[in-house]
Amino acid sequence: MxxxxxxxxxxFYLGILLICVPFLKIHTLYxxxxxxxxxxxxxFADFAGENRLMVTLRERTVNSVLAHRRVTVGLIxxxxxxxxxxxxxxxIEVFTSVxxxxxxxTALNITVGLTGVLxxxxxxxxxxxxxxxxxxxxxFALCGFWIALPLSGLAAMLCGILLGIPALRLRGDYLxxxxxxxxxxxxxxxTNLNGLTGGPNGILGIKRPSFGLFTLDHPRDFYWFxxxxxxxxxxxxxxxxxxxxxxxxxxxxxxxxxxxxxxINVFRKHLxxxxxxAFFGGIAGSLFAVKQGFISPDSFTFYESVLILCMVVxxxxxxxxxxxxxxxxxxxxxxxxxxxxxxxxxxxxxxxIAFMVFRPSGLLGSRVIAQEIKDRADDGP
Amino acid sequence: xTAPDILTTEALSVTFGGVRALAGVSLAVREREILSIIGPxxxxxxxxxxxxxxxxxxxxxxxxxxGRDITAKTPDEVARLGVARxxxxxxxxxxxxxxxxxxxxxxxxxxxxxxxxxxxxxxxxEDEARQKRRARELLAFVGLEQRRDHLARNxxxxxxxxxxxxxxxxxxxxxxxxxxxxxxMNPTETGFVMELVKNIREQGITVVIIEHDMKMVMGISDRIxxxxxxxxxxxxxxxxxxxxxxxxxxxxxGGHAPAH
Numbered sequence: 318m319x320x321x322x323x324x325x326x327x328x329f330y331l332g333i334l335l336i337c338v339p340f341l342k343i344h345t346l347y348x349x350x351x352x353x354x355x356x357x358x359x360x361f362a363d364f365a366g367e368n369r370l371m372v373t374l375r376e377r378t379v380n381s382v383l384a385h386r387r388v389t390v391g392l393i394x395x396x397x398x399x400x401x402x403x404x405x406x407x408x409i410e411v412f413t414s415v416x417x418x419x420x421x422x423t424a425l426n427i428t429v430g431l432t433g434v435l436x437x438x439x440x441x442x443x444x445x446x447x448x449x450x451x452x453x454x455x456x457f458a459l460c461g462f463w464i465a466l467p468l469s470g471l472a473a474m475l476c477g478i479l480l481g482i483p484a485l486r487l488r489g490d491y492l493x494x495x496x497x498x499x500x501x502x503x504x505x506x507x508t509n510l511n512g513l514t515g516g517p518n519g520i521l522g523i524k525r526p527s528f529g530l531f532t533l534d535h536p537r538d539f540y541w542f543x544x545x546x547x548x549x550x551x552x553x554x555x556x557x558x559x560x561x562x563x564x565x566x567x568x569x570x571x572x573x574x575x576x577x578x579x580x581i582n583v584f585r586k587h588l589x590x591x592x593x594x595a596f597f598g599g600i601a602g603s604l605f606a607v608k609q610g611f612i613s614p615d616s617f618t619f620y621e622s623v624l625i626l627c628m629v630v631x632x633x634x635x636x637x638x639x640x641x642x643x644x645x646x647x648x649x650x651x652x653x654x655x656x657x658x659x660x661x662x663x664x665x666x667x668x669x670i671a672f673m674v675f676r677p678s679g680l681l682g683s684r685v686i687a688q689e690i691k692d693r694a695d696d697g698p
Numbered sequence: 699x700t701a702p703d704i705l706t707t708e709a710l711s712v713t714f715g716g717v718r719a720l721a722g723v724s725l726a727v728r729e730r731e732i733l734s735i736i737g738p739x740x741x742x743x744x745x746x747x748x749x750x751x752x753x754x755x756x757x758x759x760x761x762x763x764x765g766r767d768i769t770a771k772t773p774d775e776v777a778r779l780g781v782a783r784x785x786x787x788x789x790x791x792x793x794x795x796x797x798x799x800x801x802x803x804x805x806x807x808x809x810x811x812x813x814x815x816x817x818x819x820x821x822x823x824e825d826e827a828r829q830k831r832r833a834r835e836l837l838a839f840v841g842l843e844q845r846r847d848h849l850a851r852n853x854x855x856x857x858x859x860x861x862x863x864x865x866x867x868x869x870x871x872x873x874x875x876x877x878x879x880x881x882x883m884n885p886t887e888t889g890f891v892m893e894l895v896k897n898i899r900e901q902g903i904t905v906v907i908i909e910h911d912m913k914m915v916m917g918i919s920d921r922i923x924x925x926x927x928x929x930x931x932x933x934x935x936x937x938x939x940x941x942x943x944x945x946x947x948x949x950x951x952g953g954h955a956p957a958h
Contacts, residue, residue, distance in 0.1 A: 553816050560815035561808050568791045568802045575789035580777035580806040580869060
């Protein structure tokens, strides 16, 4: 056994131990299935990684998914559209949350995943979006939701630009700390700017949007609306990724110096990705405000920023579909494990460590993995 | 022998703390020539490239392109003005395909904007198709066309060097700076690069090369500059430089040069 395997084993069993802690309180016996399940999963992963049949199967699946992208996307969209027809109102609310977080994760993926800039206070943009909508439609009732929605995005974008112009001249950890500070500053502003934001009490009575006479009051209707927004955001981001903009972002992530030497204005491209992220973050915030009908600074803590970052990393850095998967896992799964909610962070920690070790490229991986498989197929006899 | 100067430096100096990496280097690159810059390790050759391209702004002195002062320009501005470069320690975009790597070099020639990209307007499609065609031509030119959809990180060392050249050419530069293009290559590969450099010059591009491989330097250079300890110690035609006493001493160590 080499050192790498040893390290993997160590992380693996430590992770399991951590995951087991909450179960220990209930009954020691619960540990056994968790352990066996994890062990079985690992054996299966080893088997799948080496067995010729499994490898071929995996490559075939990846290839056919890639070849029939439209069909795959259509199927997923169809399932997403049909969910509210068979689900309880509570479940629909959960899935609406998933969609909002999916928008956030997709937005954050532009800076973190594609451009390679670590942002730790992303929730600040979400908050700016939510409060812009709250202030405009409820607090001062200046305009309706349909005007407030784009304005929320633009307000967040403006914050992004104002923060980005000085901050993006910093690198790596320093930039991450500045964005962390930004998130906290926004939250503290919201708590103390009583006249504008209602202080710790927040803003009440934000109305749901309506199309003429038809109001999106029912959770199901709002779910569909949110799904439409998410689809649009994904479409825009996916198309940008597959254009000169996405290429430039990835090039900067890969090597800033080389990108600069090839005529790419690194600062401007950074600022563009940062402000786009902020814009979509603000849009998600606006949806959040009308979904809840009530907003307060409590909804925009550092924990939320970390959660969104976890989604991006879990799903696969730089992978748009991965961000959605990450949101689904991290929002939906805890809802079904409510008894253990106290230990949520613990489990997240364990899962993140496990991912760092076993699958650093995330669940769906970056698009690199698919390309690797293609490469091997090309080189094959 | 008087083609006009295209790129000139005037008393260019770079100081890192107390170390003078470049000490008042004045040189002139003539249009459509192949110029080599040689010198022992640490002589300041790469620093010269860095100072010219704005990667490492000079402490004093001037850089001119077509007579225009470009000293205070940033690397991307210099690239847009027509000075492309390759790096000694290679910097390919590892997680991008070869075609995408070269397309980054085409970025400055792209005309379609963000709205066109989101709406997939014909303008965007035509622009992409045009740039991809040119990128494939360039990959073919360096012999990598077959591997255009492979990831750059899977290339061999020599292939990466070729990719860097194709990427730099994608800018359609007027001056190409190559930093040790054949270091670590076998004689066959070196021969290929020599032919490539001659072809590049045929296309009207001025080539400046930093290189240690004397077969290559003596084989293709029109003129040679010799740097040592950040100073120019010699300049001339290949056979002149080869016979220059200062150059021999710099390479073999001062004072220990064999007496004739």
